[in-house]
Amino acid sequence: MSGAVDLSILKERAEAERMAQSRPAPSSSPAPTGDESADGAGPAVIDVTEIDFEEQIVQRSLQQLVVVDLWAAWAEPSRELSPTLARLAQESGGRWVLARVDVDASPRIAQAFGAQSIPMVIALVGGQPVAAFNGAQPEEQIRGWLDDIFAKAGHLLPESAGAAPEAEPEPDPRMVAAEELMNSGDMDGALDAYRAILALEPDNTEAASIVRNLEFVTRAQAHDPAVVTNAEPGDVDAQLAAADVLLLGQRPEAAFDRVIDVIKVTRDDDRSRARARLLELFDLFDPAEPFVVAARRKLATALY
Structure with missing residues (x-):
């Protein structure tokens, strides 16, 4: 994952609620309550709402x-995953902290992270999301996921500031060769x-991201730019092509609106096709x- 989480909608709501009322009690969770970390340095598990999101998640991740465990009482996998995460956090000796978010009580946090399904788990270092996964995972896989995060991003944490920098991993020769082809045109x-x-x-998330981008650019460059103004309102293919051209021209809002307008006036296969294309375009950006x-x-409003 790359790019900072957009906190504006969370900050605005938090500030308004702080002025209107005191902080609400943490919601109930399927996982055990947050115990002290193994070294007694502080809570290993914390419950977070939109009010204290920035302080408890973003600011804490600087240290x-x-x-972050985005969970819901109605999500069966949460009942399996949340207790496992809590136990691993308590065993970590304060090396990391688990921040649990009830998405029903704090939907804007899930929205900020672009959650598509629940549970979703996101790791933050230095105020930035650096890795994520969806659904319940085996304990050993979670341990490996955490080890990989510390190996790749641990140097950004204060406790590692004085440590000798790790050697850069050798580049994958296949990725290097593919990049050379791209750079050559x-x-x-x-x-x-x-x-x-x-x-x-x-x-391989890097290869997947590049494939998505190259497929989009190849498709968008094949369209006649005039389609933006010439597309008939009822021509779904032309409208989707116009959205590609708008996005290629660095106008994402206009591109998204063009596809959403198609979704509003179509049904069945045409609507499904337009929705699928819009989700593809979303995947080109930080959620x-x-x-x-x-x-x-807007998509949610158009669909429901």
Whole structure:
């Protein structure tokens, strides 16, 4: 994950609620209540709301790794995952803290992280989300996920400031070769190379991101730019092409609105196709970008 979380909607609501009332009691959780960390340095598990999100999650992540558990009482996987995360946090000796967020009580936090399903777990270091996963995971896989975060981002934490820098990992020669193709202008060759890597490594997020971007650019460049003004209102293909051209021209809000307008006036297969295309366009951006968050609200309104 890259880019800072957009806190504006959370800050505004927090400030308004602080003035109107005192902080509400933490909501109930399927996981055990937050105990002290193994070294007694502080709570290993904390419950967070929109009011104290910035303080308890973003600011705290400047000092230690914060793992955010977006949970809900109605989500069966949360009942399995949340207790496991709480126990691992308590065993970590204060190395990291678990911040639990009830998405029903604090929906804007889930919205800021672009949560598509619950539970969702996000790791923050230095005020930035650095990794995430969805759904219940085996304990050993979670331990490996945490170890990987400390290996790649632990140097950003104060406790590691004085440590000798770790050697940079050797670059993947396949990724280097694919990048060279892209830099030389061979977009088709680069796309094939990245797709081949992704076929062998479905979890390679870097290759997946580049494939999405190259597929979009290739498709968008094939459209006639005039489609933006010439597309007939009822021509779904033309309207989707116009959205591509607008996005390629650095006008994401206009691109999203164009597809949302199609969703509003179509049904069945055409609506499903337009919705799928809009979600593809969302995936090209950090889900916390304000214009993505705003477009997701508009999409929800158009659908329901």
